[in-house]
Amino acid sequence: MRDVTDEVPAPHRRTFLKCTGALGASAAVSAVSAVTASLSACSSGPESTNDTGGSGRNRALTAVIGYGNDGSWDPTQTASAFCMAANNHVYEGLLDTDPISREPYAALATQVPGDPNSTSWQFTLRAGATFHDGKPVTADDVVFVFDRILDPKTQTLAKGFFAGWLRQVRKVDARNVELVLKFPFPEGISRLTLAKIMPKHVFSQPGAFDDAIRGKAVGSGPYRQTAHHPKSNTTFEAYDGYNGPRRAAFQRMNWLTIVDAAPRVARISGASAGAQIADNIPYANIGRLRSGGLTVAGGAGMNNLFLMFNTRHRPFDDVRVRQALHYAIDTETMVEVALKGHGRPSSSFLDEGNPGYRRAKTVYDYDPAKAKALLKQAGVSGLKVDILAVNLSWIVDCLPTIKASWDAIGVRTTLSPQETTAVFTKLDQKQDYQVVAAASNPNQFGLDADLIMHYNYGPANLWMGYTRWSGNAVAKRLFKDMGAATREPDPDKKKTMIQDYIDVVAEQAVLYPVVHNELMTAWDPTELAGTRAQPYPGINLLQAKWV
Structure with a gap:
């Protein structure tokens, strides 16, 4: 991926295979670690990809994603549809954007900059924000992520979204940072959602970004990753320590990766349907799914x-x-x-x-x-x-x-x-x-x-x-x-x-x-409310809830 100054060399083969997904491509990867280094999700083979139990509002939401979950999970690298959608639930930016309107809203930061044409944006971090391991989110974590993105020696996909207009991100104090721009660039406010804040104490360790590529995800968002099985499924649960603007509505989620159309449609339809929502619905199946009571929207x-x-x-x-x-x-x-x-x-x-x-x-x-x-x-x-x-x-x-x-x-x-x-x-x-x-x-x-x-x-x-x-x-x-x-x-x-x-x-x-x-996205309206079809791959459930 290029930055707008057109001065960064193209990534070599290893980098590309790790970060592709720009067109749905994903590198084949080995077993991956999940939320912490001690969790090896694949060591004993995939757990069931069915609903993992419970009843009523405590049962797991099951989603079917028509793209692979074995692309890069590193937020600074990925263009994988599955991984980007999941990261939007696991991580936060200083600002995030609504999945439909794409209007920015305060996420880890307490407010959107009042003057988008300024060349200096000041952000205060949300009081009490913590990562999924319980440690606080600090200005050091913000600087750590942006330093990686802007590092001329590190080729990331995110560099192309920031390096042309963002000069520096500096720490003011433990909860305050300043973004210094090269010139006024109001479009940059919405782009801040692409810089997901990652814990420095986790991802500054040797090999940690390789682990992130393979599936390790530790953020401050409303859901934490609990298990990850490449080419099968990834599971999440509500993070009790989350105090941000879009809280988890589902106690647990199980996202299945089913790239083939027929089994993907079968999983969302019929009396024995095992999922409440699925994306990438084939056009030929729209009528049958709607006649079966599902909402199908494009x-x-x-x-x-x-x-x-x-x-x-x-x-x-x-x-x-x-x-x-x-x-x-x-x-x-x-x-x-x-x-x-x-x-x-x-x-x-x-x-x-x-x-x-x-x-x-x-x-x-x-x-x-x-x-x-x-x-x-x-x-x-x-x-x-x-x-x-x-x-x-x-x-x-x-x-x-x-x-x-x-x-x-x-x-x-x-x-x-x-x-x-x-x-x-x-x-x-x-x-x-x-x-x-x-x-x-x-x-x-x-x-x-x-x-x-x-x-x-x-x-x-x-x-x-x-x-x-x-x-x-x-x-x-x-x-x-x-x-x-x-x-x-x-x-x-x-x-x-x-x-x-x-x-x-x-x-x-x-x-x-x-x-x-x-x-096209399909979901069961008797089960889910607040669901919206988005015009790009994946799903966003940050405003959805059980009926």
Whole structure:
């Protein structure tokens, strides 16, 4: 992940395999420690993944997550859907954000800064806040986390969200800290939720961050992790010492990881349903689940199927070829058939609901004649393309439309869906490829367009490393324009600057969305109240409760 100054080297393979999840990828890991170093959750094999007993309000809530729980749990590294969702229940930032509105609220800090345009933000920590081992949260813990994020020698995913605008975090006294900014950056207030405060006395120990990657989680949030079994389930219980704004409503929670669609749906449906809530619901199952009494709701946002081209593999170095393959895709059919109407063809890199959205100057409406003309202009004929794709169920549903569309313009297309980890291991090892089709949703980090675009574009970030495009003259100009937009103090001018460079991103189509789609969540309304479907992977139960 890149920071907005574009000066940090790309992470090496070991770092990537630990922190991926940006597209759902996760490294295979061994047995992991849970809340304390003495708890070895996997030493005797997984406990039951069923409801762990109890009755009434004391029974465990069971959730089904359609993503793996074996990605990195280190809050400074992870982009794993399961782990990020769980960390939002286990950890706190100085500020956190509402999962739907994304409005910031005071979490470990006592209040939101009154002047978002100031270059100095003062925070007082909540009196009596403690970590799950009972030790108090102090300013030293805050400084410890931000020092790790800002350390130029430590490559973390979180660095890209902070290093461009945050100069320093310093201790004032035991309960007070100051954040010193490089320039006014009001968007940073919402980003503070991405800096989860971790106990220095735990994670400053040798090897502790490796333990965090593998599943160790010790925070100050309303739930503490009690056991963690990679590829099976993770359990939590209410932390009695929590005194913050969003207290635990469930005494215990059991989160199952079920990536395959059929068993995930089976676990939430029918008379013998073993869970109260599940995310990543396939579109084809919505009607049946609703007829069975479940609430099924969607969240439309940045979730997308994108194509990524290897610009060092000819002819994909030619923008006309990339454009042709986008114009050739029958996106309306893809939305109708594969997404069952729960999506829209992309008309910008951003989804239409994003506050920074503007229809791009280049929009890839279905135009096979134009696609053929562009290929002819580029001198390309008899093209054969192998699409390396992740095997997420909804992506796999979309692939036949791409193949049929490309075959129809004379591009012989082969589909190669694989496990997500396998796809991104190949990319990280710099293996050759032509085109990748995968899913992404930067909304799990936030809504501001500056964050989203820097997450995907920058001369040394992961994605531009995969595309081999950073040395291109157009790319170099783009990265300069992006940096200038970050530093622009006038919000309206900044918005226009971002929209202008998104037009360049759209025209170049190096890494670009084909469709934006809804993510569906199902829950039992006779059991749960206060539940809301979010437009990015995972669930948030901090305002849910038993009926």
